Amino acid sequence: MAKAIFLGTGASTAVPVINCRCKVCRSDSKYNKRLRPSVLIEKNRKKILIDVGPDIRMQAVRYKIKKIDVLILTHAHFDHMAGIDDLRVFNRIQKEPLRCYLLRETFKEVKIKYDHFFKKNLKHHTQGARFDFHVLDDKKHTFRFDDISFEYFSYFQDSKKVLGVRIDNFAYLTDIKRYDDNILKKLTNLDVLVVSALRHKKSDVHFNIKEALEFIKKIKPKKAYLTHLGHEIEYFSDSKKLLENVSLAYDGLELKF
Numbered sequence: 321m322a323k324a325i326f327l328g329t330g331a332s333t334a335v336p337v338i339n340c341r342c343k344v345c346r347s348d349s350k351y352n353k354r355l356r357p358s359v360l361i362e363k364n365r366k367k368i369l370i371d372v373g374p375d376i377r378m379q380a381v382r383y384k385i386k387k388i389d390v391l392i393l394t395h396a397h398f399d400h401m402a403g404i405d406d407l408r409v410f411n412r413i414q415k416e417p418l419r420c421y422l423l424r425e426t427f428k429e430v431k432i433k434y435d436h437f438f439k440k441n442l443k444h445h446t447q448g449a450r451f452d453f454h455v456l457d458d459k460k461h462t463f464r465f466d467d468i469s470f471e472y473f474s475y476f477q478d479s480k481k482v483l484g485v486r487i488d489n490f491a492y493l494t495d496i497k498r499y500d501d502n503i504l505k506k507l508t509n510l511d512v513l514v515v516s517a518l519r520h521k522k523s524d525v526h527f528n529i530k531e532a533l534e535f536i537k538k539i540k541p542k543k544a545y546l547t548h549l550g551h552e553i554e555y556f557s558d559s560k561k562l563l564e565n566v567s568l569a570y571d572g573l574e575l576k577f
């Protein structure tokens with residue numbers, strides 16, 4: 321048995337958006353408040369964090385995260401990794417570099433954007449987070465950590481390659497726009513599929529709700545959740561416009577699988 325908790329379900333600006341007066345941004349409901357997208361999975365007493373956006377400090381405090389065993393980075397965009405320096409606190413707690421799995425393309429970007437991770441003698445530097453990077457090979461489709469096995473695959477957001485993961489019967493695919501039908505084979509017999517959908521209107525870099533529902537129909541999971549939601553999505557009214565086995569995710573949602 322494993323558990324997933326959604327630390328954030330918002331699009332890159334989060335919801336409410338700075339200085340926005342729209343109905344969703346003014347909503348008092350917790351279902352309409354969304355931090356940057358991230359999920360924490362607990363399995364066999366291990367904690368697996370998928371993505372580390374700029375809200376991670378607040379998310380770690382809110383959900384009382386005491387340790388992280390594995391970090392999975394889906395891609396190197398701001399809303400998915402801008403909080404990575406804050407993970408240095410876990411280096412101090414755990415007294416070891418944090419194990420991180422990522423695609424080769426993402427690793428290349430990390431080396432440029434976060435060059436301080438690769439410098440020695442940063443003892444007194446506030447950005448001295450330490451990682452044990454494991455670059456995922458395109459030709460392989462699985463990796464193991466301890467007694468947990470992961471399946472992985474990639475797809476595209478515009479020209480950027482993004483990593484998707486499956487643990488048991490749970491799969492998480494964020495920032496998807498284009499994909500090769502090959503990935504469908506890896507997504508059979510799912511209990512839970514999490515997929516991103518930005519809004520109703522078309523986007524060049526994200527599925528909209530319609531595209532996400534079409535994707536879900538192909539995969540036929542028992543249950544699907546939409547995440548990475550923009551402020552155009554109102555939880556209560558838009559929940560009614562989905563399929564029977566599909567729900568909008570919200571911050572704090574917990575699932576067992």
Ligand SMILES: [Zn+2]
Binds near residue numbers: 341343
């Ligand atoms: Zn708004």
Ligand SMILES: [Zn+2]
Binds near residue numbers: 399400495548
């Ligand atoms: Zn994103």
